[in-house]
Structure formats: C-alpha cells, structure tokens
Amino acid sequence: MKFGVGQPFRRVEDQRFITGAGRFTDDHRFDGEAFACVVRSPLAHGVINRVDAGIARAMPGVLGIYTGEDLAADGIGALPVVIVLDHAEGGRMPLPARTLLAAGKVRYLGEPVAFVVAETAMAALEAAEAVELDITDLPTVVEPATALADDAPLLFDEAPGNLALHWQLGDIAAVTSALAASARVVELELVNNRIVVASMEPRNAIGLHDATSGQFTLVSGSQGSHMIRDFMFEGVFGLPATQLRVITPDVGGGFGMKAIPYPEQALVLYAARKLGRPVRWQSTRAEAFLSDTQGRDNVSRATLGLDADSRFTALKVETLASAGGALSAFGVYCPTLSGPPMAPGVYRIPAVATDVRIAYTNNAPMDAYRGAGRPEAAYLIERLVDKAAREIGVSPIALREINMIAPEEMPHRTATDVVYDSGDFAGVMKAGLRAADWDGFAARREKGDGKRRGIGLGYYIERTGVPGKEGAVVQVGADGQVVVHVGTQSTGQGHETTYVQMTAQALGLDPERITVKTGDTDQPLPSAGGTVASRSMVHGGGALRLATGAVLGKASREAARLLAVDERELDFDSGIFRVPGTNRHVGLLEIAAQAGGLEGVGDFEQHAGTFPNGAHVCEVDVDPETGHITVERYTVVDDFGRTLNPLVLSGQVHGGIAQGIGQAMMERTVYDPDSGQLLSGSFMDYGLPRADDLPFFDVSTHNVPCTTNPLGIKGAGEAGAIGAPPAFVNAVVDALAPLGITHLDMPLTPARVWQAIQDAKGE
Ligand code: SMO
CATH class of the missing domain: 3.30.365.10 (Aldehyde oxidase/xanthine dehydrogenase, molybdopterin binding domain)
Incomplete structure (x- = not known):
C-alpha cells in the first residue's frame, strides 16, 4: 500500500501550514473580546510595597486591572505542582505557592505582578505601563551554587538555604567505595547551560466564561488540552474539571515548555468571569524570553571507575540544578526522576549513584525542554x-x-x-x-x-513513553468519511500524517477520507495524556491500533452476516471483505453506510518505557x-x-x-x-x-x-x-x-x- 506504514507519505498538514491556512490560537476571534497585558516585575528579586493602578484604571478603554491581592480576595489558588518528591534525608520538599500574580515578593525578572484588561491590545499595553510598582530591591542569585551558599539571599521562607530539593538515587557510600577500589578513576565537571525554548509561536490564551451555565472555555496553544485542564483548573478555581473545556488548535512548537500550565492561562479565565467578556492574551517574544519556562541549567561533577581491563566499575554523579524563581509543574522532574536513572547510558556499570541539589534562583522557572533530563544524562556519560x-x-x-x-x-x-x-x-x-x-x-x-x-x-539512549494511558476513537461515517480522535497534540511533529497513515493502512481506505481531530477536552476520548516524553506514537498509536481493531471487529461481524459465512472465512483487503474463491464481497464503507456509521474505541495502557x-x-x-x-x-x-x-x-x-x-x-x-x-x-x-x-x-x-x-x-x-x-x-x-x-x-x-x-x- 503506497500510503502504508513505513512509507514516506507526505505530511498532510503542510499544505495548510505553508499556504497560511493554519489556525493557531491567535487566529481565533470572539465577539466582544477584550485584550490583556501582563505587568511584569522589572526586578529579579524584591519586596512589593505597593502596586498602584490608580492612574492606569482611569485610562481610556481599561476594563479591569487585577493584582495578587485581588486574586487572594477572590479565593484564587496557586498553580499546582505535579512532581513532588521527598528529600534524601526524609521529609517532603517545600512547596512555596506559585500564585498567578506575585504576592508580597517578586523572585524573577518578568514575574507577573498585575493583569490589565482593556478594549484594545494597545490600550492594555499603555495602561500596563502606567501601573506603578513600588518594589524594594533585594540581592539576587542566578546560579545554583551561589544560591546554596551560606550567605545567599533567601527567596522563600519555606525553603531554608534556597534548597528546593535534595535527592539521591542509589547507594552513594557503596559507589564511593567501589570507586576507591577501582584501578583508575576519571573525573569530569561540566555545565549544562540554561537555554530558552524559543517556540516559533509564543504562548497565548483566550478565556471565555458563560455566566448562565458557569462553564469556562480556554483556547490556548499547549501540548495537550487535557493536561492543561487537569493540572491547572481545580487547584486554581476550586471547581470540577468538567467546568472547563480546553481547546488547543494548531501549535507552533512546544518542546516541553507548553506541557505545563501557566499563570496567564488561568488569568484570562479569571478575567473573563469578572468582566463577562472573552479575554485574550498573546505573549510577545520579549515576554517569552522572560517568562516561558527554560531548560537544563545544571552543573555536575562525575567520577567514573574502571578496572585494569578498562571495564567500568562505578559511576558517581553530583549535580547542582536550578529551579528558577518559582516551582513549575514538573520543575524538579528533569534532574531527578528523568535524568539520573539514565546516567549509565548504554554501558554495563555495576554501581551507580547520583546526588542532586536543586536550588531556587532568581531567574525564570525551570521545566522540561526536549528530552527533559535525558539530554543531561547522555551528555554527561558520553563526555x-x-x-x-x-x-x-x-x-x-x-x-x-x-x-x-x-x-x-x-x-x-x-x-x-x-x-x-x-x-x-x-x-x-x-x-x-x-x-x-x-x-x-x-x-x-x-x-x-x-x-x-x-x-x-x-x-x-533515552527512556520515552513512560507508563500511562491514552485513548483513540475512530468513526467511520455513513458518508464514507473517517474521523479519528486522539488525545496527543501535534505542536508541529506531523501527528496528522502518521495517524492518517496508520488508519488508512488498518482500514484499507484512502488517506483522503481520513481526518484527525485533536486538542479538545470535549472530544469523546476514554483517556488523554498529551504530547510529552516522545509518547504520541507509542501511546496514541497503541490506542489507535485498538480503535481501528474495534471498527474492523464490528464490520467483520456484519460482513459475515451479510455474506452468510463464518467470520473466520472472510478475507479483508483494501477495505473489502471477501469470501475467498467466490465473487461475494462487501466493503467496509458499505457496511458503515448501512449501519449509519461505525465507531471503534481504543483505550490503551503502556506499562513500560521504550528505549x-x-x-x-x-x-x-x-x-x-x-x-x-x-x-x-x-x-x-x-x-x-x-x-x-x-x-x-x-x-x-x-x-x-x-x-x-x-x-x-x-x-x-x-x-x-x-x-x-x-x-x-x-x-x-x-x-x-x-x-x-x-x-x-x-x-x-x-x-x-x-x-x-x-x-x-x-x-x-x-x-x-x-x-x-x-x-x-x-x-x-x-x-x-x-x-x-x-x-x-x-x-x-x-x-x-x-x-x-x-x-x-x-x-
Ligand atoms: S521535554 Mo517533553 O515535552 O517530555
């Protein structure tokens, strides 16, 4: 089959993208919409004495200006942290609240301080510039090593010594003795530099609220609408997840940075409810540099032991990592659960241990970036x-x-x-x-x-597709059109192509008939986890295989009934069920037309990683x-x-x-x-x-x-x-x-x- 699995089938989405017909979040317009601008901290560390919006509020077109105090008064909660671990010494890592707008202190340059909504984007920007901030400057620390030093300025009272987490993997003492007993040891200290994610399309969010039903809708570029809903909504608004629909249309790059919820996504919803109007926010590139989560930023010292025959005996890694000035949803994941387990790479190393200290620092929050910890592990062992x-x-x-x-x-x-x-x-x-x-x-x-x-x-070597669930639904319509629902979101990878290809192959149908739908929490999916950790084809592909299998199961039972043979006698090829040795046959699409449509559901669970x-x-x-x-x-x-x-x-x-x-x-x-x-x-x-x-x-x-x-x-x-x-x-x-x-x-x-x-x- 010329479109089949394994073939270099051309990307079906590219026609749309290269002709400017993609529909990104910013292409969505709503009646009566208002525009938001974030007032960001001009200082990396300081005490907020006063946020004065008096002049700004009176400016033309201004609809509302919100501060951390307003949010607290309305009972708005902090952004939840997804990965929470215990310290090596015992006791849980501290969880200083990441409020949507800074309250009391600012801890990184560009941290949101106030949210301005106005009739136009320009009016919002002008009013944002007129919001007066009285902040007392505090000393800053921008590197984990200096943040952990005795005399470092403290970012959070809850985190003594700026220690976000001290974490260990393996038996440090045993590895230290194995190294001491080795014929030779090799040492290396290296920096994994802090970098920005630089998605081609910066972040964005449009919030809508229906006062009659109480339903919220968020349109926002993300790596999975379900993840954004499930990680953010309940914790921030104290409402059940069912009260929010998240729609993620075309997305121009995520790379881990868009897998996590951000303050602005919750703020547009908050403001939409306050004002009774749709509220939209679009990050500028300058804001992206300041406020998108960044990647890597750790320093490691590693020791590798070898015996007299150059066989590796033991590996010890000590890492200092940065969390930034606020704890992001998966903030501590990369230098702990993700990277260190992959420290041995593709080598036989009998004893491995890692000691990791993650520090709060006065810079942008740290989170996943393409590989999320595994690049750090591979870089270390291969160097x-x-x-x-x-x-x-x-x-x-x-x-x-x-x-x-x-x-x-x-x-x-x-x-x-x-x-x-x-x-x-x-x-x-x-x-x-x-x-x-x-x-x-x-x-x-x-x-x-x-x-x-x-x-x-x-x-x-890396670990992808960690255990979890993903769903798919395949609907073969009475009109011969096939709709495939999946829960993993393309941010440019070409999911539409690959899922079309897999469906075309399984059902023996033309790819032109097949449309892939993603990015909407209202999709009829049994489960959805989103696009992270290179999991889409393993998980989403696994779910799609089950869903096409379910369609074929229903269709073949019906074909057997129509052709009056046992189901096991049927051949299926190119979308047609045939009774071998005869000219009796019936097409999948005919069956779907007669049945008023056929639907197959796949609910897939992956139990182990892929490497x-x-x-x-x-x-x-x-x-x-x-x-x-x-x-x-x-x-x-x-x-x-x-x-x-x-x-x-x-x-x-x-x-x-x-x-x-x-x-x-x-x-x-x-x-x-x-x-x-x-x-x-x-x-x-x-x-x-x-x-x-x-x-x-x-x-x-x-x-x-x-x-x-x-x-x-x-x-x-x-x-x-x-x-x-x-x-x-x-x-x-x-x-x-x-x-x-x-x-x-x-x-x-x-x-x-x-x-x-x-x-x-x-x-
Ligand atoms: S860095 Mo990825 O979205 O696991």
Whole structure:
C-alpha cells in the first residue's frame, strides 16, 4: 500500500501550514473580546510595597486591572505542582505557592505582578505601563551554587538555604567505595547551560466564561488540552474539571515548555468571569524570553571507575540544578526522576549513584525542554567516556565496545533500576561509524589549511513513553468519511500524517477520507495524556491500533452476516471483505453506510518505557584564529524500533539535532549575577542556530523492534536533541586535544573556544 506504514507519505498538514491556512490560537476571534497585558516585575528579586493602578484604571478603554491581592480576595489558588518528591534525608520538599500574580515578593525578572484588561491590545499595553510598582530591591542569585551558599539571599521562607530539593538515587557510600577500589578513576565537571525554548509561536490564551451555565472555555496553544485542564483548573478555581473545556488548535512548537500550565492561562479565565467578556492574551517574544519556562541549567561533577581491563566499575554523579524563581509543574522532574536513572547510558556499570541539589534562583522557572533530563544524562556519560578513553589512551570506540550492553544481555536492568528491553548498541554504533566514514577521517583531518579538525561520537539512549494511558476513537461515517480522535497534540511533529497513515493502512481506505481531530477536552476520548516524553506514537498509536481493531471487529461481524459465512472465512483487503474463491464481497464503507456509521474505541495502557538509542557522529573544523566552528558532516544512525514514516521521522531527528547543536554551539541564557537582569533577552543577544549554521544531516535507522508495545516502536521526538550535544563537543575537544584541551563547557562560542586556545598556548 503506497500510503502504508513505513512509507514516506507526505505530511498532510503542510499544505495548510505553508499556504497560511493554519489556525493557531491567535487566529481565533470572539465577539466582544477584550485584550490583556501582563505587568511584569522589572526586578529579579524584591519586596512589593505597593502596586498602584490608580492612574492606569482611569485610562481610556481599561476594563479591569487585577493584582495578587485581588486574586487572594477572590479565593484564587496557586498553580499546582505535579512532581513532588521527598528529600534524601526524609521529609517532603517545600512547596512555596506559585500564585498567578506575585504576592508580597517578586523572585524573577518578568514575574507577573498585575493583569490589565482593556478594549484594545494597545490600550492594555499603555495602561500596563502606567501601573506603578513600588518594589524594594533585594540581592539576587542566578546560579545554583551561589544560591546554596551560606550567605545567599533567601527567596522563600519555606525553603531554608534556597534548597528546593535534595535527592539521591542509589547507594552513594557503596559507589564511593567501589570507586576507591577501582584501578583508575576519571573525573569530569561540566555545565549544562540554561537555554530558552524559543517556540516559533509564543504562548497565548483566550478565556471565555458563560455566566448562565458557569462553564469556562480556554483556547490556548499547549501540548495537550487535557493536561492543561487537569493540572491547572481545580487547584486554581476550586471547581470540577468538567467546568472547563480546553481547546488547543494548531501549535507552533512546544518542546516541553507548553506541557505545563501557566499563570496567564488561568488569568484570562479569571478575567473573563469578572468582566463577562472573552479575554485574550498573546505573549510577545520579549515576554517569552522572560517568562516561558527554560531548560537544563545544571552543573555536575562525575567520577567514573574502571578496572585494569578498562571495564567500568562505578559511576558517581553530583549535580547542582536550578529551579528558577518559582516551582513549575514538573520543575524538579528533569534532574531527578528523568535524568539520573539514565546516567549509565548504554554501558554495563555495576554501581551507580547520583546526588542532586536543586536550588531556587532568581531567574525564570525551570521545566522540561526536549528530552527533559535525558539530554543531561547522555551528555554527561558520553563526555565522560570520551575523556576516559583519551586519558587511558584507547580509542573512544574501543572503550565503548568493551562496555556496551550486548543484545544477548537484553532485557537488561541497569544499576539505576531501569529495564532496557531491546537494543543492539554496538551494531548501531558500527553502522553509524560506517555511514560517517569514521575510518576515512584520518585523511580528512590533514587538509593543510590551518584549520583544526575533529570527529566525535555521541551514543545516546533515552527512556520515552513512560507508563500511562491514552485513548483513540475512530468513526467511520455513513458518508464514507473517517474521523479519528486522539488525545496527543501535534505542536508541529506531523501527528496528522502518521495517524492518517496508520488508519488508512488498518482500514484499507484512502488517506483522503481520513481526518484527525485533536486538542479538545470535549472530544469523546476514554483517556488523554498529551504530547510529552516522545509518547504520541507509542501511546496514541497503541490506542489507535485498538480503535481501528474495534471498527474492523464490528464490520467483520456484519460482513459475515451479510455474506452468510463464518467470520473466520472472510478475507479483508483494501477495505473489502471477501469470501475467498467466490465473487461475494462487501466493503467496509458499505457496511458503515448501512449501519449509519461505525465507531471503534481504543483505550490503551503502556506499562513500560521504550528505549530509542543511536550513534551521532559529528565532524567539525575549528578556525584557531577566530575560534569559529563549522560543522562539516553530521551523521546519525538511530534505533527507533520500527519506522512508521521515514519523512516525518527524519524531520523529528533534524529538528532535534538543530536544537542539540544550538545548545552546544551558541545558546545560553545569561542573567547578570548582580542584578538578575536578563542579558540575552532577544534574538539579537541570544544565539539560535540558523539553517546556514548547520550542514546536511545524514540520518538513517538500524531498528531493533521494541518489545514493550504492540507496534514495536521507540519514541523518536526528542532523540536528536539528546545525541547532538555530546557528539558536537566530543568533536571539538578532539580537534583541540593536540593543544592539551580536555574539556570545554557549552556553548562553544567563538570567544570561548578562542580563549581556550590562547590559554592552552599560554598566551
Ligand atoms: S521535554 Mo517533553 O515535552 O517530555
């Protein structure tokens, strides 16, 4: 089947997107709508003495101005925290309330202080600028290490020492002794730089309220309307989730940042109820830099032990991480439950332990960003293994081969208690090296043009599709049109294409007949969890398989009745049930027409993770005169279990590589340590990679079917961003190793690289 699973079927949504016919939140208009503007803190840390809206309230077109005190008086609650853990010493982590508008203090630059609603966006902006803030400046801390120091200014009374959470995995004492008993240890301290998420479409929200029924509606770009409803509404409004409908239309990028609820989503609902009018808010790019959750931002010191045969004996990781100035919904998830369990990577390491301290800091709240903890784990182990190889004097490939978990060891339970179900790591690595012509690099290294060349491998593994439920409903209409409801939300990945393809294949129907619907809590779904952790195809695909199966079950019973044969005698092909050896047949669409429509429901539960993995090989040129790096070649071989659509898949990997190289090469959120002011608050100051910063990517697969889900697939959405940083940095360090450089911290900007070269030369 030419549209079938495994075929490079072209994206069905692209016609709409490239002709400007996409419908994003901002394209939705409502009668009588009013416009909101957020008054944000101009200081990173301070005591709020007074918020004076007197002048602003009297300005033309102003409908309402709300402060933290107004919300408290109306009984509006704080944004709930989804991930709450215990301290290593026992006792629950503190949970300082994240109110929708700052109350008493501000703790990061851009924290919402007041919410202004007016007849026009311009009137709202002008009034917002007229709101007078009297805030007493307090000293700031913008790095976890300084925030945890004894003399650091305290952000929250509830969190002594600014400690959001102290968390451990594994037996630190046992690992410390295993390291002491090892023939050799290799140490590495590295920074995983704080970065912005930079979705193409900034955040937005439109709130509606029907006073008669008491029903709220929220239109907002998100990674799943059900998640936003379920995580935010009850806690903030004290009302049952059924009183809110969330609609998420087309979305221009989420990457984890839009998986969580934000103050503005609740504020538009609050104001809509107050004013009896629809209220809309659209973030500007400048606000996105200040107030979207950011990613990564941790510093780790790692020690790897090896025996005399270069086998890994133990791994200890100590991490300081930043939570930012407010606790986001999954704020502590990345450096705890998500990253550290993946610390061993694809290697046999008998003893692993991690100690993590997460600190409150005066900068934007921290949360998931493409990979959400797994990129940090992969970067750490892959840099460490490379450094170990260089110190021992073996090739980085040989050291990996010695230590990689073999296919015959699957399933393999890591020392961190994660069970890898399948994988051929050494085989995938070989395929990657072959595709990248690793062996031919020696000849490419010496071009005699004064540039320094390097090659690096990053072998990533990640855990995707963590346990959970997802539903799907397939409706074959009497008119021959098929509607597929799923609960995972595309933010650009191409879900429509892949779900159409899977449905077309299962039902033997033309893709043109099939429409995918997502993003509405009113959809008839048995469950819906949204798009996070590369779970859409594993969970949503699993649910869709059950739903198409249910449609076919009903149809085949009906076909058997119509054709007067036993159901088991029927053949089904290209949408037609046939009695073999006869010309008797009936089509699925005929059956649906006669029955007035057919519906199948899938309620799928995934019980274990999937473990996509792969080899990224990066080749760079470093200009020693300027420190400028060019990526000359980039090759990836991934194991995604099974490929549903190679075009959609490579799109995912390409985007991920761009984000991963972006972090490694040029991206960094910079806050002034003294004032907490953001020094990288626009794309003039913040380096985002562009097409001409990147080469063509050579992307292919070497799939080993996953055993933990019926489709045999491994989640692919985040993989590119996980493999790229170690491959890139390993390549640059390889280029500069002859100068004695053993490590460089991301981002490897020309200035940083040039300085490292000067330092190495002793100049
Ligand atoms: S960073 Mo993702 O949306 O799990």
